[in-house]
Amino acid sequence: xxxxxxxxxxxxxxxxxxxxxxxxxxxxxxxxxxxxxxxxxxxxxxxxxxxxxxxxxxxxxxxxxxxxxxxxxxxxxxxxxxxxxxxxxxxxxxxxxxxxxxxxxxxxxxxxxxxxxxxxxxxxxxxxxxxxxxxxxxxxxxxxxxxxxxxxxxxxxxxxxxxxxxxxxxxxxxxxxxxxxxxxxxxxxxxxxxxxxxxxxxxxxxxxxxxxxxxxxxxxxxxxxxxxxxxxxxxxxxxxxxxxxxxxxxxxxxxxxxxxxxxxxxxxxxxxxxxxxxxxxxxxxxxxxxxxxxxxxx
Amino acid sequence: xxxxxxxxxxxxxxxxxxxxxxxxxxxxxxxxxxxxxxxxxxxxxxxxxxxxxxxxxxxxxxxxxxxxxxxxxxxxxxxxxxxxxxxxxxxxxxxxxxxxxxxxxxxxxxxxxxxxxxxxxxxxxxxxxxxxxxxxxxxxxxxxxxxxxxxxxxxxxxxxxxxxxxxxxxxxxxxxxxxxxxxxxxxxxxxxxxxxxxxxxxxxxxxxxxxxxxxxxxxxxxxxxxxxxxxxxxxxxxxxxxxxxxxxxxxxxxxxxxxxxxxxxxxxxxxxxxxxxxxxxxxxxxxxxxxxxxxxxxxxxxxxxxxxxxxxxxxxxxxxxxxxxxxxxxxxxxxxxxxxxxxxxxxxxxxxxxxxxxxxxxxx
Numbered sequence: 001x002x003x004x005x006x007x008x009x010x011x012x013x014x015x016x017x018x019x020x021x022x023x024x025x026x027x028x029x030x031x032x033x034x035x036x037x038x039x040x041x042x043x044x045x046x047x048x049x050x051x052x053x054x055x056x057x058x059x060x061x062x063x064x065x066x067x068x069x070x071x072x073x074x075x076x077x078x079x080x081x082x083x084x085x086x087x088x089x090x091x092x093x094x095x096x097x098x099x100x101x102x103x104x105x106x107x108x109x110x111x112x113x114x115x116x117x118x119x120x121x122x123x124x125x126x127x128x129x130x131x132x133x134x135x136x137x138x139x140x141x142x143x144x145x146x147x148x149x150x151x152x153x154x155x156x157x158x159x160x161x162x163x164x165x166x167x168x169x170x171x172x173x174x175x176x177x178x179x180x181x182x183x184x185x186x187x188x189x190x191x192x193x194x195x196x197x198x199x200x201x202x203x204x205x206x207x208x209x210x211x212x213x214x215x216x217x218x219x220x221x222x223x224x225x226x227x228x229x230x231x232x233x234x235x236x237x238x239x240x241x242x243x244x245x246x247x248x249x250x251x252x253x254x255x256x257x258x259x260x261x262x263x264x265x266x267x268x269x270x271x272x273x274x275x276x277x278x279x280x281x282x283x284x285x286x287x288x289x290x291x292x293x294x295x296x297x298x
Numbered sequence: 299x300x301x302x303x304x305x306x307x308x309x310x311x312x313x314x315x316x317x318x319x320x321x322x323x324x325x326x327x328x329x330x331x332x333x334x335x336x337x338x339x340x341x342x343x344x345x346x347x348x349x350x351x352x353x354x355x356x357x358x359x360x361x362x363x364x365x366x367x368x369x370x371x372x373x374x375x376x377x378x379x380x381x382x383x384x385x386x387x388x389x390x391x392x393x394x395x396x397x398x399x400x401x402x403x404x405x406x407x408x409x410x411x412x413x414x415x416x417x418x419x420x421x422x423x424x425x426x427x428x429x430x431x432x433x434x435x436x437x438x439x440x441x442x443x444x445x446x447x448x449x450x451x452x453x454x455x456x457x458x459x460x461x462x463x464x465x466x467x468x469x470x471x472x473x474x475x476x477x478x479x480x481x482x483x484x485x486x487x488x489x490x491x492x493x494x495x496x497x498x499x500x501x502x503x504x505x506x507x508x509x510x511x512x513x514x515x516x517x518x519x520x521x522x523x524x525x526x527x528x529x530x531x532x533x534x535x536x537x538x539x540x541x542x543x544x545x546x547x548x549x550x551x552x553x554x555x556x557x558x559x560x561x562x563x564x565x566x567x568x569x570x571x572x573x574x575x576x577x578x579x580x581x582x583x584x585x586x587x588x589x590x591x592x593x594x595x596x597x598x599x600x601x602x603x604x605x606x607x608x609x610x611x612x613x614x615x616x617x618x619x620x621x622x623x624x625x626x627x628x629x630x631x632x633x634x635x636x637x638x639x640x641x642x643x644x645x646x647x648x649x650x651x652x653x654x655x656x657x658x659x660x661x662x
Contacts, residue, residue, distance in 0.1 A: 035425045035429070083634060083638065091369075092371075094641065096425065097637055098638070100373075100568060101634035104565075104629055105631055106630075107626060107627075108630075109627065111619070112618045112619040113618075226432065227429075227433065265444070266440065272440045279418075279433065282426065
């Protein structure tokens with residue numbers, strides 16, 4: 001039982017990171033109808049900027065987190081302004097490919113600047129743990145879960161009550177009607193890219209503070225967040241959070257019971273569990289757990 | 299008195315493959331280049347680059363049928379290429395079937411795997427399909443690493459498939475008393491197959507199935523309304539494209555003689571996407587053109603890495619960017635630049651130049 005709960009805790013921590021990234025996907029998808037494959041690049045960029053702020057410039061860790069989110073947001077908004085704005089009205093294929101192209105430009109740039117070797121971000125948590133009821137909780141994991149909960153709550157408040165949040169919801173619902181009401185679609189698009197990039201950067205620096213450290217392959221975690229988004233429903237922010245947690249739990253549990261239950265399926269099954277789950281959910285409920293069913297009119 | 303050579307008097311004229319004298323001359327020139335090139339360029343490096351380009355062109359034609367003509371996004375091309383390579387290793391190498399048979403076996407396996415993925419394309423469009431096929435790359439990589447009997451696991455497997463059609467062995471070609479090197483033989487084999495696959499694809503897209511595919515691409519609901527079975531064509535396109543990809547993979551494996559799971563990664567899929575975008579979506583000719591430009595890039599960068607400033611020539615050497623990273627960045631850059639500035643690709647540029655001379659001295 002203890003082992004099970006311990007695995008669940010690890011899953012929640014991992015799932016929180018997925019939830020942050022998936023939330024970023026949903027924000028962009030809802031307002032602009034684009035799936036942003038470059039999220040992984042933004043995540044890695046955010047994490048490495050956090051490293052520079054925290055280690056090279058010796059800024060306090062909390063400030064470094066804020067700074068890296070802000071600079072990633074700036075990069076995201078710039079992407080939108082320079083590249084994606086030109087692609088408005090193009091078929092989804094072209095737009096998806098543009099974001100994939102951006103991902104493949106960002107990744108080598110990051111290795112060119114920061115190199116391939118593993119780095120450790122100076123952070124106040126390190127490998128400290130607290131014990132409660134026979135379970136060992138990593139301080140970083142607790143912070144990850146807590147921060148994610150806080151950010152998600154703030155996001156929902158912003159979306160629900162602020163005028164910009166309202167503008168974003170309206171634009172997602174009906175862009176033309178929103179324009180007719182004098183809502184600036186440009187501002188909405190730029191904001192959603194900025195929010196998504198900031199969320200990705202937060203996820204990145206939280207991951208990088210963990211035991212895995214900071215390596216260029218950190219961006220791959222964003223690819224595993226795609227299944228989270230599909231699982232929850234592509235247009236549902238709440239679904240993204242739910243999907244992220246479910247995927248994180250499934251992955252951590254598979255990893256925990258790899259030797260006992262999944263040895264027949266080869267080593268490291270946990271890596272592909274998100275994708276297998278996604279395929280299952282697509283066959284049963286193609287629009288996800290909380291997504292809206294797509295209506296096709298002829 | 300006959301009509302002028304450029305006059306078209308109906309659809310049949312428009313659809314002719316080599317209708318105009320210019321096209322026929324171009325074709326003849328290409329055939330001459332094809333026959334003569336390996337005897338002029340005997341350098342093994344350049345021949346091997348051209349052979350890899352040819353193999354890539356075959357795979358790119360497959361992807362272009364799916365993406366360019368049928369409008370389905372696939373990031374999973376690498377998976378099918380890998381499957382083809384392993385098919386060649388087992389069917390051609392271990393069982394020892396001759397080239398036409400292992401090539402067909404690879405195609406059949408590719409088609410079967412594509413048919414398994416096909417049903418997803420019925421329910422999913424655009425974004426979803428991109429993500430499912432992305433998952434396919436990772437699931438495939440897991441399979442290749444763990445099905446050790448079939449793939450040799452992480453350490454890879456040798457591919458000892460023979461390359462002879464009847465009495466002609468392309469590995470050590472002997473024609474009219476002249477003997478040719480392995481690379482020369484493979485050049486003729488691969489580019490002959492490129493021509494064959496291109497011809498098949500071209501014939502497919504200029505007939506009813508091809509028009510149906512394009513109707514599905516442009517608007518699948520409208521296509522269904524006018525009587526095209528969109529579902530069948532989507533699955534068909536997936537199977538065909540996977541079969542061609544598997545053939546390319548089989549050729550790749552048996553030319554390289556050794557394959558390992560590291561090769562079938564996301565970057566390979568992205569490379570193929572870059573090829574069809576740079577070459578021109580929805581043109582067979584563009585896929586070959588793109589393969590020549592993009593497919594040759596990694597080999598050229600690797601060869602001339604010392605001359606490019608800032609590139610590391612060895613691990614941990616001087617310079618800030620590795621050869622691998624530079625390739626990756628260039629693929630990304632090419633995709634973005636072409637999509638933003640020249641969505642019709644190199645084929646589009648070529649058609650514009652051709653139209654300019656055709657209409658000269660008028661500018662339209």
